[in-house]
Amino acid sequence: MSFADRLTRLPRPYDSEQAEDAARAAPWAEGGVADLVRGAGGTSPYLQTLISKEGDWLEGALDDPEGAFPGLCAELEATAPDDLPRTLRQAKRRVALLAALCDVGGVWPLETVTGLLTEFADVATGHAMREAVAREIKRGKLPGATEDDVVTAGGMVALAMGKMGAGELNYSSDIDLICLFDETRFDPDDYHEARASLVRATRRMCTTLSDLTGDGYVFRTDLRLRPDPSVTPVCMAMDAAETYYESLGRTWERAAYIKARPAAGDVEAGARFLDTLRPFVWRRHLDFAAIKDAHDMRLRIRQHKGLGGPITLPGHDMKLGRGGIREIEFFTQTRQLIAGGRDPELRVRGTVEGLAVLARKGWVPEDAATTLTDAYRAHREVEHRVQMMRDAQTHALPGSDDEMERLACLMGQGRDELEREVRERLETVHDLIETFFARETGGAPADEPEEPFGEEITARWPGYPALRSARAVEIFDRLRPDILRRLQAAAAPDEALLAFDGFLAGLPAGVQVFSLFEANPQLIDLLIDIVTVSPDLGRYLSRNAAVLDAVIGGDFFADWPGRDVLREGLDRVLAREEDYEARLDAARRWGKEWHFRAGVHLLRGLTDPQEAATHYADIAEVTLAALWPVVVDEFARKHGRPPGKGAAVLGMGSLGARRLHARSDLDLIVIYDADGVEASEGRKPLSSRAYYARLTQALVTAVTAPMAEGRLYDVDMRLRPSGNQGPVATSLSAFRDYQAQSAWTWEHLALTRARAVAGTEEIGAAAEAVRGDVLAMTRDRKKVVGDVAEMRARIAAAKDRGETWDPKIGPGHMQEIELIAQAGAILDGCGARDVRSGLDAGARTGWLTKEAATDLADTHALLWAVQIAARLFGDGVIDPDRLGEAGASMLRRLSGTESLDALSDRLEASTAQAAAHIDAALGAQATEAEEF
Numbered sequence: 001m002s003f004a005d006r007l008t009r010l011p012r013p014y015d016s017e018q019a020e021d022a023a024r025a026a027p028w029a030e031g032g033v034a035d036l037v038r039g040a041g042g043t044s045p046y047l048q049t050l051i052s053k054e055g056d057w058l059e060g061a062l063d064d065p066e067g068a069f070p071g072l073c074a075e076l077e078a079t080a081p082d083d084l085p086r087t088l089r090q091a092k093r094r095v096a097l098l099a100a101l102c103d104v105g106g107v108w109p110l111e112t113v114t115g116l117l118t119e120f121a122d123v124a125t126g127h128a129m130r131e132a133v134a135r136e137i138k139r140g141k142l143p144g145a146t147e148d149d150v151v152t153a154g155g156m157v158a159l160a161m162g163k164m165g166a167g168e169l170n171y172s173s174d175i176d177l178i179c180l181f182d183e184t185r186f187d188p189d190d191y192h193e194a195r196a197s198l199v200r201a202t203r204r205m206c207t208t209l210s211d212l213t214g215d216g217y218v219f220r221t222d223l224r225l226r227p228d229p230s231v232t233p234v235c236m237a238m239d240a241a242e243t244y245y246e247s248l249g250r251t252w253e254r255a256a257y258i259k260a261r262p263a264a265g266d267v268e269a270g271a272r273f274l275d276t277l278r279p280f281v282w283r284r285h286l287d288f289a290a291i292k293d294a295h296d297m298r299l300r301i302r303q304h305k306g307l308g309g310p311i312t313l314p315g316h317d318m319k320l321g322r323g324g325i326r327e328i329e330f331f332t333q334t335r336q337l338i339a340g341g342r343d344p345e346l347r348v349r350g351t352v353e354g355l356a357v358l359a360r361k362g363w364v365p366e367d368a369a370t371t372l373t374d375a376y377r378a379h380r381e382v383e384h385r386v387q388m389m390r391d392a393q394t395h396a397l398p399g400s401d402d403e404m405e406r407l408a409c410l411m412g413q414g415r416d417e418l419e420r421e422v423r424e425r426l427e428t429v430h431d432l433i434e435t436f437f438a439r440e441t442g443g444a445p446a447d448e449p450e451e452p453f454g455e456e457i458t459a460r461w462p463g464y465p466a467l468r469s470a471r472a473v474e475i476f477d478r479l480r481p482d483i484l485r486r487l488q489a490a491a492a493p494d495e496a497l498l499a500f501d502g503f504l505a506g507l508p509a510g511v512q513v514f515s516l517f518e519a520n521p522q523l524i525d526l527l528i529d530i531v532t533v534s535p536d537l538g539r540y541l542s543r544n545a546a547v548l549d550a551v552i553g554g555d556f557f558a559d560w561p562g563r564d565v566l567r568e569g570l571d572r573v574l575a576r577e578e579d580y581e582a583r584l585d586a587a588r589r590w591g592k593e594w595h596f597r598a599g600v601h602l603l604r605g606l607t608d609p610q611e612a613a614t615h616y617a618d619i620a621e622v623t624l625a626a627l628w629p630v631v632v633d634e635f636a637r638k639h640g641r642p643p644g645k646g647a648a649v650l651g652m653g654s655l656g657a658r659r660l661h662a663r664s665d666l667d668l669i670v671i672y673d674a675d676g677v678e679a680s681e682g683r684k685p686l687s688s689r690a691y692y693a694r695l696t697q698a699l700v701t702a703v704t705a706p707m708a709e710g711r712l713y714d715v716d717m718r719l720r721p722s723g724n725q726g727p728v729a730t731s732l733s734a735f736r737d738y739q740a741q742s743a744w745t746w747e748h749l750a751l752t753r754a755r756a757v758a759g760t761e762e763i764g765a766a767a768e769a770v771r772g773d774v775l776a777m778t779r780d781r782k783k784v785v786g787d788v789a790e791m792r793a794r795i796a797a798a799k800d801r802g803e804t805w806d807p808k809i810g811p812g813h814m815q816e817i818e819l820i821a822q823a824g825a826i827l828d829g830c831g832a833r834d835v836r837s838g839l840d841a842g843a844r845t846g847w848l849t850k851e852a853a854t855d856l857a858d859t860h861a862l863l864w865a866v867q868i869a870a871r872l873f874g875d876g877v878i879d880p881d882r883l884g885e886a887g888a889s890m891l892r893r894l895s896g897t898e899s900l901d902a903l904s905d906r907l908e909a910s911t912a913q914a915a916a917h918i919d920a921a922l923g924a925q926a927t928e929a930e931e932f
Helices: 003-007 016-025 031-043 045-061 065-077 081-104 110-138 147-155 188-210 238-248 251-257 267-276 289-305 325-339 351-360 366-390 401-411 415-434 470-488 493-506 511-519 522-533 535-543 545-552 563-575 580-603 609-639 688-704 732-742 745-751 761-775 781-798 814-828 835-844 850-873 885-895 900-930
Strands: 156-160 175-181 235-237 261-265 646-652 666-673 729-731 755-759
Touching (some): 045 366, 065 110, 081 110, 081 188, 110 147, 110 175, 110 188, 110 261, 110 366, 147 188, 147 261, 147 267, 156 267, 175 188, 175 238, 188 235, 235 238, 238 267, 251 325, 261 267, 325 351, 325 366, 325 415, 351 366, 401 415, 470 493, 470 522, 493 522, 493 885, 511 522, 522 580, 522 885, 563 609, 580 609, 580 850, 609 646, 609 666, 609 688, 609 755, 646 688, 646 761, 666 732, 729 732, 732 745, 745 781, 745 814, 755 761, 781 814, 781 900, 814 835, 814 850, 850 885, 850 900, 885 900
Parallel strands (some): 666 729
Antiparallel strands (some): 156 175, 646 755
C-alpha cells in the first residue's frame, strides 16, 4: 500500500471548519495527503499550528519520511553555536509533525514513532551539551581541557533514564537525565573547579533544551532522578554517585537504572559507570523483596496523585491510573529485578522487549505477556493522541464529551468503540497485575490452625535472627498461618515442626527468603519436604537459603543437562566476574545450586541412586575443569605460564568412577610434563618441579578454602605415587616409571578408577595411556588375590566389623565389594572403572562365578542406595529409630522395600551372601590374611 493510500484511512475530520483552515495552510497537499492534513488539523489545533509553520518542509519530507530525519541531523551539525537554540526548536517541530502524521496515518508502528522521538532527544541533548562544554573550554574554565575534548563533553555524560533510556519517548515527553562526570580525567587539585564548570555547562544545556521562547521549546528536561537531588549539584562525580548507590540506593532507583543508558557526551565513561552499578541494580540472588517495594511505590503514587477508586474514563490517567502504563512497567521491571541478577538476558531496557524475554524464560506466562504487551502498545497510542491534541505533557483522558469526540476521531474510531476498548484494557491490566502484587488493603493475617500446635516451639521464633527486622516480621506474619497448617498436615507433624524450626533458627536473615515464599507458595511444600528428611539437611538449607533461587529458575525439575551444558553455564558465570576471588565464590554458588538440584531430584524421586551419583560427579568434574584454567591464569600472573606441555588433573576413587554423593570429597592427583623446560618465565620464575607443586597447591586451595560462599569440596591427594611421602604433583615420566616398576598392588587397584577430569587434554590422554598399559600387564593371579586378601584384613583390623546400617564398612559391604571389582579389572586387564563392569571382568577370567558377580553387583547397588540417602541425611551412620517418617519413606523408595525392618533384613542377608562370595573368591589367601 502506498504512503498516500495508507493516509486515506484517516476518518473524516471532527471539525470541518478547522480542517479547511489546515488544508489552506498547506495548499500543495492533494489526495490522501490532503485527507491527512484535514483530519489531523481539524482534530488537533496543535498539529494545525505545526502544519501552518512547517508546511513547506513537510511537502518534501512526506515524499521520503525515512530520509527526513538524517537531513535534519545534517542541518544541526552545520549550525553555528549562537543559532543552535533556534535550530533545535525548529527541528523539534519538524520531528513532532512528521512523527504525528506517520503515526495517525498508520504509516509507522508505535516503536518507530517512539524510536524517532528518542533518537532526536539523544541528538538534541548531545548538541546542547557539547555547545555548553565548548563554551566553558573556550573561556578556560574547564581545567586541562582543549577543543579536542568537546567531542566527549570534557568527560561529562548524560544518562538517559525512563522512557528516553528505553527508546520509548512519548509524543510530548519530558526527558529524564542524570548528568555525571568522570573525575579521573582531572587532577585532584582541579576537582572543584572542574565540577563547577560542568555544573554551569549542565545548566546551560538544560536552558538550551527546555526554555520556552518564541520558537517553542525542545524538551522539558528533568534532572531530579540523580542521587539526593535536593542537596547534590546537577552534575555529579561518578565516584560520588557510585558511593551513594552502594550505601543508600533504594529499590525505585534500582528499577530506574534498568532503563539507563549513556545518551550524550562521554558515552564510554557512562558505560563504565553503569557497569560498576551492576551489582547494585542486579542482585546475585532472586530478589522477591522487590515486589513489596514496587507495590508500595504503586500505592504511594496513587495516594499522592489521588488515583485510587474504580476506573472511570473521564480524566483517567493512562500512565499512573489503575490498569495504566506505569502498572505494566512496574510489573515488567519488578520481574526483571527479581531474576536479572542471575540471568543477564533479562537486563533489557524496553517494556515490550522485557515482557517478551520474561515470557521466553518462563518468568511470566505467555498469555499474560501477550495481554500486557498488546495493552501497553494500545495505551501508548492513546497517550500519544491525547498529547497531540494540545502538545501537553498529560496522560489524562479528556473530561468532556467534545474532547472525547476529538480523541476518537484522531484514533480513527467511533467514540463508543474507543471507550469500550479502553475500559476493557484498563480493567484487564488491573486485574492481571493485582494477582501478582500483594493485595492493596493487606488485611489481617489469616487465622492459624484451630488446634494449638507446637506453641512451645513457635514461642521461640520471635527471637530468631531471621525475624529481627520489622519488614521480616510483617511478611512472616502473613506466611505463618499457612506454614503451620501445612506442617500440621504432614505425615509426622511434630517432626516437621522441629525440622522447620531448625531451618528458621539457622536462617541469618528473613526478608528475601520470606518474600520468596510469599511469591511462590509452592516452595513452602518443597521446604517442608526437604527439612523433614533430616534436621541436618534443614540446617544446611538455612545457611544456604539462596539455593532456593534455583527452584524457581524455570527448568529446575527438567532432565539433567549433562556435562557439556553444565560446563558452558559455569564458564559464563565465571566470565562475568573480574577478579580471582570473585570467580572462586561464583563457582561455589554455582556448585551449591546444582548440588541442591541433584539432591532435590533424588528426594522427589526424579532420579534413582545411580543417576544421582553421576549427577554429583558431573558437578565435581565440571567445577574442576572450569576452575583449572582460572587457577593457572592467576598463578601465571606471578610465575609465568606453565613450563612445557602443561598438566592434567586425574580424578581417582569415586570421582574417577563417576559415583559421588552429596558429601563426597575428591581424590585427585596431578600429572605434568615439563618437556625438558627447566623453569617458568615470569616475574618470579620457578623450577618446573616447584612450579607444578605450587600450582597443585593453588588448585587445592581454590577448591577447599572457606570463602564467603563456603568451600567447594575437601580434597584428598593420598592416592598419588608414594602417597603422602611423594610430591603433590608428579611428572609424566615419573608416573609412568613408578606405575610400571614400583607401585604396590593397591596402587594398581586404585588406578582402575583413574580418569582425567581437568587440565591439558594431551597430558590427560598420555596419563590414560599409562593407565591402559599398566592395567594390561600380565599378572600373577595368586599374588593379586593374596594382596587383596591382605588389604581386606588390614581394613578389618583398622576399623570395626561394621554394622547393618553402615553401607561402606564391614564384611560384604561396599568397600570390600569395590576391592573385588578392582581386582577383577586388573586380572582381566580391561581397565573397567565402575563396580559392575569390574565384577563382570572378574567373572570373565573365571576368578568369580557369574552368580557371585551378579550378587555382589546387586548388593553394592543396594548399599549405594542407602549410602547416597544417608549422605543427604547427615554425616553419620543411619539410626532407623531416629530417622523420621520422611527419611524412612525415602529410604524405602530408593531401596524398593516396604519397611525399614524389611530393608534391615535385606541388608543383613545381602551383605552376608556378599561376604561369602568374597571369602570364596579369596580362598586360601583369605584364611592366611585373617591370621595377619
